Amino acid sequence: MDGSSMSALMVSSNGHFPATQALQLWENGVLKEREGSMMDAITCYRQALKLDEGVEKTYRRKVLEDLRLAKQLRELKIDNGSGGDKNEAETEIMAGEEGHGTLKDQEAEEIKPCWILDMLPKEILLQIVHHVVRTSSESWLNLSLANSTFNALCFGDPAPYKTFAHDIYALQHYDEASMMLNGVSNLDSLETTLWQGDCAKMLRERPYVKFEGIYISTVNYLRHGANPEGSLSLIRPVHMITYYRYFRFYPDGTCLRLLSTDQPSFVVKSFAHENNVRHAEICHWSLSLDDNFSRLVITRSNEKYRFQETLEIKNQAHKRHHRFMWVESCAFDKEDKRLDFGMRNEKPFYFSRVKSYVTRQ
Known part of the structure; x- marks a missing residue:
């Protein structure tokens, strides 16, 4: 392949090199972020990173270079008493300054950039990530999308995983009988x-x-109905039942x-305890050590029976521990006689996040 063909491949469909196009997208993302459109900003950042993984560093270098040049221009001394002709550069500078106040005023108004990610040490940034992880898993993910630095800190460092694991597993309840049968007395050691x-x-x-x-x-299933009294139709109606x-x-x-x-x-x-939801039942849950910690047992009782539902925690595609599969459902009477319920129509449970349910601090 000759040089001209290679150059043609490197140029995007709109006539820009990928690196240049990536820089433009990143600058658009910065503008969107300043306007408060975070989702649009993230979209621009993602597209830019696909074109050039080093676009963030390129953008920073460009901004620093622009600031350096601007500072040099402001420091130029224009000798009005020399009587000489101004050169072309000086003329452009003066033209650019018209309508924007004196050089001294601009120096007073100058706002120096604050590159906080470059200024703060990694330990401080990890503390920020630590607090975000403890707020919610969704906040953890959103922070990782902010920029490449936080993405590396969120998912490239073991500390956030340790924080999340410590918080989430400390809230799990494990069946004591299951632990005894498996000879486990200390989960930390396990x-x-x-x-x-x-x-x-x-x-x-x-x-x-x-x-x-x-x-x-x-759960959706079909149920055959009955024909009205006196009907001669041979076709029975079918009802779709959903619960x-x-x-x-x-x-x-x-x-x-x-x-x-x-x-x-x-x-x-x-759907909460404090709202006394009609027909809702308060149950107790615990995890078993069987099947790699995946067995979930939910129990409830009334005057006659003790009910027990057993589910298995499964993944849903790339979503970890997002689904419950039925294992069994049964009841025990006062004499401990077991009664099994049919599972023919039952379907898996799927998790849906609800913002108002966030409880971890």
Whole structure:
């Protein structure tokens, strides 16, 4: 391939080199961020990084160079008493200064740049990431999208993973009987044995219950109806039945359970302990060490029976620990006689984050 062909490939469809186009996109992102349009800014930043991974450093160098040149121009001494002709550069400077006050006024108004990411040490920036991670997992992700520096600190350093793991696993409840049967008396020691301090790996492999949202199972099935009395039709009507199961978990080991035909848009916003949701039941939950910590047991009881629902925590594509699969559902009477319920129509639960549910501090 000759040089002209190579140059043609390096130029984008609009006639700009990728690096130049990336710089323009990054500058547009900065303008959008100043206007408060964060989502548009992030879109521009992402597109720029796809074209040139080093665009942020290029932009910083360009801004610093522009500031240096501007400072040099302001420091130029124009000798009005020399009587000589001004050269072309001086004429341009004077023309640019018209309508913008004197040089002394501009020096007084000069705002020096503050490159905070360059000024602050890594330890301080990690403390910022630490506090954001403790606020919510969504804030952690959003911070990583701010720029390449925070992206590296959020996902390239083990400290944020350690913070998140410490917070989320400290809120999990484990069945004591399961721990005794497996000979486990100290979960911290077990963590060290299994994951050897690799918190990122532990978060990928060790399931946990999420508290910042709600788990919803949508069940649809067909039911044959009956013909009206006196009808001679041989075709029986078919009804589509839809109902929903809701679970909201709390760090104190309780959860709110609801079986309803009401859609999530009517249920989610007020689904909380303090609202005394009609027909909702207060249950208790715990995790078992069986199947790599993935077994979740939910119990509730009334005057006659003790109900137990067992679910398994699974991934949903790239979303970790996002889905509950049914294992079994049963009840025990006062004599401990077991009654199993059919699972034919039941569907998995999927997690949906709800901003108003954020509880971690």
